[in-house]
Amino acid sequence: MTRDFLSPTGVEIVFVLVGIVVLGAALLTVSTKQLVHSALWLVVTLGGLAVEYLLLTAEFIAWVQVLIYVGSVVVLLLFGLMLTRAPIGRSPDADSGNRWVALGVAGAAAVTLVWVVVDAFRTQYIPLDEAQGTTAVMGEALFRYWVLPFEALSVLLLAALVGAIVLSRRKSEAEAGDEGTKS
Numbered sequence: 001m002t003r004d005f006l007s008p009t010g011v012e013i014v015f016v017l018v019g020i021v022v023l024g025a026a027l028l029t030v031s032t033k034q035l036v037h038s039a040l041w042l043v044v045t046l047g048g049l050a051v052e053y054l055l056l057t058a059e060f061i062a063w064v065q066v067l068i069y070v071g072s073v074v075v076l077l078l079f080g081l082m083l084t085r086a087p088i089g090r091s092p093d094a095d096s097g098n099r100w101v102a103l104g105v106a107g108a109a110a111v112t113l114v115w116v117v118v119d120a121f122r123t124q125y126i127p128l129d130e131a132q133g134t135t136a137v138m139g140e141a142l143f144r145y146w147v148l149p150f151e152a153l154s155v156l157l158l159a160a161l162v163g164a165i166v167l168s169r170r171k172s173e174a175e176a177g178d179e180g181t182k183s
Helices: 010-031 035-055 059-083 099-120 135-145 147-182
Strands: none
Touching: 010 035, 035 059, 059 135, 059 147, 135 147
């Protein structure tokens, strides 16, 4: 079956619409001045990416996206905000004044990424009716080719969690010592 390049299906239209929502949420993530709101917009962004994976028939990757990124990383980020006693409201320290430089770098990176992806898949049509992201296919690839990077990432996340606990304990112990000397 041949398909015309410019005749989109319903799945492709929904994919583009969800992509626009994800892009808007990502922009709100980096432009919001309240840290907690930024973390919540990050949840919307990562959840939208999970929907994109579902539309590409990669169910396993979509659930990994929800469980790992939306569930774990955002919760770890919010706990980090709470443990470090970061300001909940608007924070003047959150803006370094390099907004235009950051925007330029982000724009250049986005243009480069889109150009590389479009150039790599210019003549390819990926049929969405074949199961390419199923648990069996992804599990085989993960445990055959990606075991060491997967384990290295788990050790890195564990080290970050232990570091957050150590930093929060040092502050609370120092504050308890200060209160004991004041009484």
